[in-house]
Amino acid sequence: xxxxxxxxxxxxxxxxxxxxxxxxxxxxxxxxxxxxxxxxxxxxxxxxxxxxxxxxxxxxxxxxxxxxxxxxxxxxxxxxxxxxxxxxxxxxxxxxxxxxxxxxxxxxxxxxxxxxxxxxxxxxxxxxxxxxxxxxxxxxxxxxxxxxxxxxxxxxxxxxxxxxxxxxxxxxxxxxxxxxxxxxxxxxxxxxxxxxxxxxxxxxxxxxxxx
Numbered sequence: 700x701x702x703x704x705x706x707x708x709x710x711x712x713x714x715x716x717x718x719x720x721x722x723x724x725x726x727x728x729x730x731x732x733x734x735x736x737x738x739x740x741x742x743x744x745x746x747x748x749x750x751x752x753x754x755x756x757x758x759x760x761x762x763x764x765x766x767x768x769x770x771x772x773x774x775x776x777x778x779x780x781x782x783x784x785x786x787x788x789x790x791x792x793x794x795x796x797x798x799x800x801x802x803x804x805x806x807x808x809x810x811x812x813x814x815x816x817x818x819x820x821x822x823x824x825x826x827x828x829x830x831x832x833x834x835x836x837x838x839x840x841x842x843x844x845x846x847x848x849x850x851x852x853x854x855x856x857x858x859x860x861x862x863x864x865x866x867x868x869x870x871x872x873x874x875x876x877x878x879x880x881x882x883x884x885x886x887x888x889x890x891x892x893x894x895x896x897x898x899x900x901x902x903x904x905x906x907x908x909x910x
Contacts (some may be wrong), residue, residue, distance in 0.1 A: 712738050720746060728758045728904055732882070735900035739781075739892040749888040752871075754880040757856055761830060761882070761901045764855040768792055770829035771898065772822050772854075774815050774839040774861075778832055781895035786902040795822060815839035819846065826852040833859045834894030837866035840874060847877050857881045858897050860889035 716737050723746045725733050732753075736745045745751055768791040773779060776796050787794060797803045797818035807817040815836035823846055831854045833840040840859045846852040859874045859881060861867045871883040882897055 709738070719743070723747075725751075729753050731904060732758070732897055732900040735903070736893050736896045739896040739899075740890075742888065744888060745884060745893065749884050749886040751882065751884045752875065753882055754875075756880040757882045758901070758904075760856045760880040761858075761897075762905060764828065764830050765790055765792065765898075765901055766905060767828075769855065770795055770825050771832055772796075772819070772826050772829060773832045773894070774798065774818070774834060774836045775891060777891035778834045778894050781891055781899075783899050783902060786899070786906075790902070790905075795825060797821060813838040816842040819843050823852040826854045828853070828855050830854060830856045830858065830898070832894050832898060833857075833861050834889060834891040835861055835863075837861040837863060837870040840870040841866065844870070844873055844877055847879055854879070858894055859883045860893045860897070862889035862893075863887060 713734060716734055720743060725746065733746050733751050736751065737743055771792060771794045773794060773796045775798050779794050779796055782794065798814050800818065803814055803818045803821060807814045810817065813836065816838045819839050819842040831843050833843065840861050843857060857874060857879060859871055860883060861870060864887060867887050867889065874881050874883050
């Protein structure tokens with residue numbers, strides 16, 4: 700629960716973002732999400748060179764999934780640590796991360812794949828109607844895209860913002876070719892703070908709409 704002091708700092712931060720952002724293409728809920736990402740990363744590039752990209756149904760599908768208490772499948776535990784736990788509790792949301800599961804480690808070694816890839820593949824059924832959140836591992840995003848194309852997984856929304864130099868930008872480009880709602884961004888930037896900020900922003904939109 701946010702304290703009054705904490706809320707005042709957040710409000711002031713948002714005002715600073717509004718003052719410094721300059722021209723940008725975002726409106727409504729999309730801007731609320733992008734602004735939350737900038738607040739979490741202190742990086743205005745997410746509205747510029749590394750701009751966020753929204754499928755036309757991304758926000759709607761994300762809100763529906765969270766309101767319905769659907770699963771959130773994440774690639775790394777770092778994303779979980781940055782999610783608002785009260786939101787998860789109140790909406791009875793299960794967050795699943797198998798990156799350190801011994802069975803995943805064993806299977807990944809056997810198949811010569813990354814743990815992130817294998818963790819996604821082993822949770823295919825839990826993805827259906829839920830949200831997949833990839834903040835770090837491009838291989839995880841590529842695996843999810845393959846699973847969607849194979850029709851063995853049908854998430855409601857894919858949040859794909861992996862960070863890095865190998866396949867990060869390429870995996871985001873490929874995500875934009877699937878026939879399914881997504882939120883992603885251009886280039887190499889991304890990461891757990893960016894990924895978690897998107898989920899936190901969606902929950903905030905839900906709370907504001909019901910108040």
